[in-house]
Amino acid sequence: MVKHFLSLASFTQHELMDLVEKAQSFSHLLQTPEKIPPLLQHKIIANVFYEPSTRTRCSFEVAAKRLGGEVINFNPENSSVKKGETVYDTLKTLESLGVESLVFRHSDDHILEDLKSAFHLPLINAGAGKHEHPTQGLLDLLTLYQEFGKLQGLKVAVCGDIKHSRVAGSLMVAAKIFGIKIYLCGPDSLRPLSTDSMIEAADFDSTLPEVDAVMMLRIQIERHEGLELDAKTYHHQFGMNQRRQKMMQPHAIIMHPGPFNRGLEISDDMVEHPQSRIFKQMHNGVAARMAILDWAINRKGL
Numbered sequence: 513m514v515k516h517f518l519s520l521a522s523f524t525q526h527e528l529m530d531l532v533e534k535a536q537s538f539s540h541l542l543q544t545p546e547k548i549p550p551l552l553q554h555k556i557i558a559n560v561f562y563e564p565s566t567r568t569r570c571s572f573e574v575a576a577k578r579l580g581g582e583v584i585n586f587n588p589e590n591s592s593v594k595k596g597e598t599v600y601d602t603l604k605t606l607e608s609l610g611v612e613s614l615v616f617r618h619s620d621d622h623i624l625e626d627l628k629s630a631f632h633l634p635l636i637n638a639g640a641g642k643h644e645h646p647t648q649g650l651l652d653l654l655t656l657y658q659e660f661g662k663l664q665g666l667k668v669a670v671c672g673d674i675k676h677s678r679v680a681g682s683l684m685v686a687a688k689i690f691g692i693k694i695y696l697c698g699p700d701s702l703r704p705l706s707t708d709s710m711i712e713a714a715d716f717d718s719t720l721p722e723v724d725a726v727m728m729l730r731i732q733i734e735r736h737e738g739l740e741l742d743a744k745t746y747h748h749q750f751g752m753n754q755r756r757q758k759m760m761q762p763h764a765i766i767m768h769p770g771p772f773n774r775g776l777e778i779s780d781d782m783v784e785h786p787q788s789r790i791f792k793q794m795h796n797g798v799a800a801r802m803a804i805l806d807w808a809i810n811r812k813g814l
């Protein structure tokens with residue numbers, strides 16, 4: 513059976529914990545890269561990104577290379593996509609070239625679900641519209657697990673454009689699987705309605721003293737039409753800054769998937785604040801993606 517990695521929802525708590533622990537082992541191994549077993553030797557993965565990316569695409573590349581694999585970075589902008597080739601035909605072309613896995617990002621929420629049955633190599637969701645971003649979900653779980661030694665019972669505030677965020681989408685799926693309490697903060701118009709008891713709307717400032725982590729989110733300007741945003745007002749109402757950091761518990765951490773807009777959803781001085789784990793999340797992105805590539809491509813892995 514082909515092991516696609518499309519949504520965290522297809523995993524049980526036990527399976528997902530195995531992946532978090534596998535990612536944790538890779539994060540230890542990354543301290544001495546020369547000792548990492550070449551689990552992807554002679555394997556080629558293709559990064560196929562129809563939307564911009566810095567962290568996800570580069571960390572997949574680093575992850576594959578750390579495991580001894582090779583990477584093709586397919587760029588739709590200078591490809592036959594410009595001649596009208598469809599997504600299906602593009603992915604089928606790469607499959608027929610013999611690559612071992614396709615890492616795929618697209619603005620459509622469900623395109624991979626629609627295409628998956630036609631493919632015989634693992635498809636990895638590197639960001640599906642505003643739906644899910646499961647590899648980010650795994651690195652976020654790894655970051656929380658490293659910090660607190662557990663996932664069950666943690667409380668996480670999410671603040672920003674939750675409605676259009678695939679990062680929040682995957683975090684909410686993970687929250688239901690692990691029993692993490694999620695507080696949805698930020699502008700009403702950017703908050704989805706929750707139907708789950710683990711996920712509830714809350715006032716940002718009153719939630720801050722209660723939580724173990726705060727996940728700040730970027731306003732997804734590319735998914736809005738005619739959005740007028742006053743940066744100063746938004747930052748005052750919903751931005752992470754020193755005033756809000758002081759309301760958090762000393763053990764609580766600040767997270768953000770990146771890219772962040774300094775001065776909008778997060779002040780300059782918070783990005784590398786001692787309570788921030790933003791760059792740690794990026795670092796963990798490599799270990800998480802090593803675990804996912806190993807899981808998807810190898811029968812026997814680490």
Ligand code: NCD
Binds near residue numbers: 769771
């Ligand atoms: C996010 C994405 O592309 O979904 N970034 C990421 O992958 N780390 C978040 C965003 O664009 O706001």
